[in-house]
Amino acid sequence: MTAERTGPPRWLLVAFAVVAVAALAFAVGRFSTFGVAARAAAPTSDSAEAGFARDMQVHHAQAVDMAMTLYRETDDSDLRALAYDIATAQSAQSGEMYSWLVAWGLPQRGGALMSWMAGDPGHLDHGSTGAPATEEELLRDMGMATDAELTAFEAASGTDADCQFLTLMTRHHEGAIDMVDAILRLGEEPRVLEVAKSMKNVQQFELDAMAAAALRLGC
Amino acid sequence: MTPKRTSGNPATQAEAALTVKQQRERRRAEKLAEYQRQVAKRRRRGLMWWIVGGVATLAIVGVVVASIVFAPEPAPTYEAGGTGAEIEGVETFTNETTHVEGVVDYAQSPPAGGPHNQVWLNCGIYTEPQQNEYAVHSLEHGAVWVTYDADAVSGEELATLKSHLPSSYVVLSPYEGLDSPIVLSAWNAQLKLDTADDERIPEFFEEFWRNQNAPEPNAACTGAIDGPGKQ
Numbered sequence A: 001m002t003a004e005r006t007g008p009p010r011w012l013l014v015a016f017a018v019v020a021v022a023a024l025a026f027a028v029g030r031f032s033t034f035g036v037a038a039r040a041a042a043p044t045s046d047s048a049e050a051g052f053a054r055d056m057q058v059h060h061a062q063a064v065d066m067a068m069t070l071y072r073e074t075d076d077s078d079l080r081a082l083a084y085d086i087a088t089a090q091s092a093q094s095g096e097m098y099s100w101l102v103a104w105g106l107p108q109r110g111g112a113l114m115s116w117m118a119g120d121p122g123h124l125d126h127g128s129t130g131a132p133a134t135e136e137e138l139l140r141d142m143g144m145a146t147d148a149e150l151t152a153f154e155a156a157s158g159t160d161a162d163c164q165f166l167t168l169m170t171r172h173h174e175g176a177i178d179m180v181d182a183i184l185r186l187g188e189e190p191r192v193l194e195v196a197k198s199m200k201n202v203q204q205f206e207l208d209a210m211a212a213a214a215l216r217l218g219c
Numbered sequence B: 001m002t003p004k005r006t007s008g009n010p011a012t013q014a015e016a017a018l019t020v021k022q023q024r025e026r027r028r029a030e031k032l033a034e035y036q037r038q039v040a041k042r043r044r045r046g047l048m049w050w051i052v053g054g055v056a057t058l059a060i061v062g063v064v065v066a067s068i069v070f071a072p073e074p075a076p077t078y079e080a081g082g083t084g085a086e087i088e089g090v091e092t093f094t095n096e097t098t099h100v101e102g103v104v105d106y107a108q109s110p111p112a113g114g115p116h117n118q119v120w121l122n123c124g125i126y127t128e129p130q131q132n133e134y135a136v137h138s139l140e141h142g143a144v145w146v147t148y149d150a151d152a153v154s155g156e157e158l159a160t161l162k163s164h165l166p167s168s169y170v171v172l173s174p175y176e177g178l179d180s181p182i183v184l185s186a187w188n189a190q191l192k193l194d195t196a197d198d199e200r201i202p203e204f205f206e207e208f209w210r211n212q213n214a215p216e217p218n219a220a221c222t223g224a225i226d227g228p229g230k231q
Helices: A010-032 A034-040 A048-073 A077-103 A135-141 A147-155 A158-186 A190-217 B010-069 B132-140 B155-163 B200-208
Strands: B090-092 B144-148 B170-174 B182-186 B189-193
Touching: A010 A034, A010 B010, A048 A077, A048 A147, A048 A158, A048 A190, A077 A158, A077 A190, A147 A158, A158 A190, B132 B144, B132 B170, B144 B155, B144 B200, B182 B200, B189 B200
Parallel strands: B144 B170
Antiparallel strands: B090 B189, B144 B182, B182 B189
């Protein structure tokens, strides 16, 4: 009785087990990539993260430009240090935001300026006409300096230049903090939120420093 | 076989004979029942194997199918810059990047890269032609140089062209001797166009504006020199 086995032959069982284990391992391997793929696919071209990365680069580029202008022209050592800090810090942040888009496989340009903030209830205060805001209006909302303001600032010198810088950069920082608040409400990508928070903290601190400098210089 | 037991009593004799027969039959019946039990058991075990094996196979096939069917969509791939494959008419080049003084004889007209002055042209809107050697340095920083034939493009057409431009990293200027009314140049890429409402203009900006394949993307397009006729 003992020699008489029932059921399929042993080799078939072994083969079946091997195939079963291999198939399970294959499936488990595929499942394990699901989360990674979903994370990698997260920010799309019309996401708030991509919009923030694009528009904040535009924003930072002007801050760097203004800070570099002041760095060349000012006689005030405190302001020169502040300008150096702003120019280098925001250049570095710009580089990181640039590289997010590269890493996400997204173009640096896409979607209208500030359109990523359209879903943010804290904004869209462009009057009640309902007409889409012009690019100038949007740039002003972002706290950006106009070409005329930049030209006047570059032409100025001494304390006048310092004071113009403080006025322009204060408004610029306030615009940035609005954008940061929007991404903190709309965004999900952890690194984006982390960098946005540190932007807000640093620029809030710099706003205080600039207010103190304006007082000191009698602007 | 044992010799038959005999008895003078016919009744005993019959019983003895019957008992042997019965015993033999009983043994046979028992053997048969045992055999049938074995057969049934073997059949049950065989059936069990089929059920277990079948269910396991189905489950594993199901898991494998699920791992393929429910796989998330792969991330959209975007090959930023340089391929030009998707925009009809874009020419691409391979230019070297060095700093030189003086005038450069460029391989393309307008130039889409190559040796350039150490100073770059500030990005912006210009109403006069600009010097190649400065503008090419701006291309190196990721800017797009939009050039137009001032005789062919003006007024509303020029306004339409401007409406496509980003607020930064763009130089717009007229250019002498263009072989088509509008030419968009980025580092190592160029698109020649007839009209300002061509839908390839925004496509070109999406593909090549601040292109990661420019030699120094994200370097400034401000803070250097303003050319003549800057608005």
